[in-house]
Amino acid sequence: MNILLAILVTVWVAYFIVKRYKPQTILFIGGMFLMLVSVIAGYGEIFPAGKGSTGSLLFDLFEFIRTVLSSRAAKLGLNIMAVAGFARYMDHIGASRALVNLTIQPLLRLKSPYLVLSACWALGMVLGLAINSASGLAMLLMVTMFPILVALGVSRLSAAAAIATTLCLDWSPSDTGTILAAELSGIDPVMYWHDYQVPVALCVFPVVAILHYFTQKYMDKRDGHVVQPMRKEDVEVSTDNGTLDNAHPPLIYALLPIVPLALILVFSPLLIPDIKMDIIKAMLIGTAVGMLAQYIRTRNGKQVAEELQIFFDGMGRQMANVVTLIVAGETFARGLMVSGTIDALISGTQNSGFGAIALSLVMIIIIGVCSVVMGSGNAPFFAFANLVPDIAAKSGIAAVTMILPMHFIASSARAISPITAVIIVVSGMANISSFDLVKRTAIPMIGSCITLVLANFLLF
Numbered sequence: 001m002n003i004l005l006a007i008l009v010t011v012w013v014a015y016f017i018v019k020r021y022k023p024q025t026i027l028f029i030g031g032m033f034l035m036l037v038s039v040i041a042g043y044g045e046i047f048p049a050g051k052g053s054t055g056s057l058l059f060d061l062f063e064f065i066r067t068v069l070s071s072r073a074a075k076l077g078l079n080i081m082a083v084a085g086f087a088r089y090m091d092h093i094g095a096s097r098a099l100v101n102l103t104i105q106p107l108l109r110l111k112s113p114y115l116v117l118s119a120c121w122a123l124g125m126v127l128g129l130a131i132n133s134a135s136g137l138a139m140l141l142m143v144t145m146f147p148i149l150v151a152l153g154v155s156r157l158s159a160a161a162a163i164a165t166t167l168c169l170d171w172s173p174s175d176t177g178t179i180l181a182a183e184l185s186g187i188d189p190v191m192y193w194h195d196y197q198v199p200v201a202l203c204v205f206p207v208v209a210i211l212h213y214f215t216q217k218y219m220d221k222r223d224g225h226v227v228q229p230m231r232k233e234d235v236e237v238s239t240d241n242g243t244l245d246n247a248h249p250p251l252i253y254a255l256l257p258i259v260p261l262a263l264i265l266v267f268s269p270l271l272i273p274d275i276k277m278d279i280i281k282a283m284l285i286g287t288a289v290g291m292l293a294q295y296i297r298t299r300n301g302k303q304v305a306e307e308l309q310i311f312f313d314g315m316g317r318q319m320a321n322v323v324t325l326i327v328a329g330e331t332f333a334r335g336l337m338v339s340g341t342i343d344a345l346i347s348g349t350q351n352s353g354f355g356a357i358a359l360s361l362v363m364i365i366i367i368g369v370c371s372v373v374m375g376s377g378n379a380p381f382f383a384f385a386n387l388v389p390d391i392a393a394k395s396g397i398a399a400v401t402m403i404l405p406m407h408f409i410a411s412s413a414r415a416i417s418p419i420t421a422v423i424i425v426v427s428g429m430a431n432i433s434s435f436d437l438v439k440r441t442a443i444p445m446i447g448s449c450i451t452l453v454l455a456n457f458l459l460f
Contacts, residue, residue: 002038002041002341003339003344006336006341010030013383014370014373017379018374023328024324024325024327025328027329027331028328031328031331031332031333031334032331034335035334038338039338043340044339046060047060047064065327068330069327072327072330075183076179076180076326077323078280080176080179081316081318081323083174083175084315084322085283085310085312085315086283087132087133089314090131090257093256093290093307094249095293096136096257097140097143098254098256099130099131099255099256100141100144104120104123104144104148113154113227114216116152117213118210120141120145121165121212124141124167125168125171128169128170128172129173129258129261130258131257132167132170133167138425139425139429145159146163146429153228154216154225154227155225157216157223157432157440158219160426160427161212161215165415165441165444168208168412168445169412170407171193171197171198171201171408173264173279174264174282176318176322177378177411178193178197179279180326180385181400181406184403185388185400187400190265190268191270197404197408200455200456200459203454203455203459204408204448207451208444208451211444211447215444216440219439256289256290257286260286263282291304291308294307322378325378325382329382329384333383333384333386337387343394356392356397356402359395363387364405364453367380367381367409367410368410368412370383371411371414372414372416372417375414375419376420377420381407388402388403408456415438416442416446417438418435418437418438423438
């Protein structure tokens, strides 16, 4: 009965998220309902052994949320907010665009249009280490890389597909999912990135690049597209979304977005372990360097001082969107735990004889399907990620080997959904259908999903 209850509530949550209801609200309601009914029915307790309980079941529901919110906002949340503030400041001063403009120039020397397309995708993945917003990076690439690809002769659909799937792996050390996954795995974010994410990503890189080359070339030919070079100025790109900075920053600004990444990697166990550097300090230093560059460029101290508000606004927006989503996801996950569903799933898998790998595959498939259906990678990953430490401990496997493919599958699968943000942004700017676009992204992203799962289990 408890499993049926959990399934019904999970389906209800998925249905309303697909209907574009606010995920936080739905996850909070679903988690609180599961906890309430499960405690009344005697399936479990919100606070084991009464530790932390208020003495009232109704108040305990809100006490759990308060406890999680205070914990996440103070540590994980501050990391995430600092990253968001820095990213938004870099966008505002044009540094992110300068980085993209600089890095695409060598690609123009390649002769084959579809080889350039695959190389552009790979470049976008590398840029994702410094610009870790899929839709934000895609917007920058649409006004820089897209006209070049179309001018070289590939179709608008092919060019859009390559751009929409950049950052199909959220693999930056400062990515919100990476920070959460590393914390749940009990690993430093830089070591989680270096020891686990990078080896898997290096396996995915050639597979997706090759699949893009052959998939887009075949589909262009199938659709009757003739590879005919155009003039770059004849390629129209819609940019009337009001989010792009039209300024022309100095070329030196291309270095600014990578300042925090360089600090995080250099002052880490990888290179210089004696000097301590964390994500928050790196983002604050990066922002300070950006402000200094802006003052040198503009000689307007008042403007530079006012622009710092962009950083704070970015922090607040991330608190409102991502940190609350993590807390809501943890509330829903706690509901599943209290209902006894996770224990039943673990014991059922163990009794079937397949063990930990089968259980991991079940979780991976659930998140992959949810990412496509919901149009979001964060929502399903944050909803289920907090289950991993308990499941891994009871299954006798390292948490990281379970959470890594769950994290990566969410970001790859979202690029197959016609309702996800990056697909909508790219299709809108390219003036094409989002449904036509995902037909072009499906094969490379399915290849990514299969490769990352195999690489995870073979390497670790």
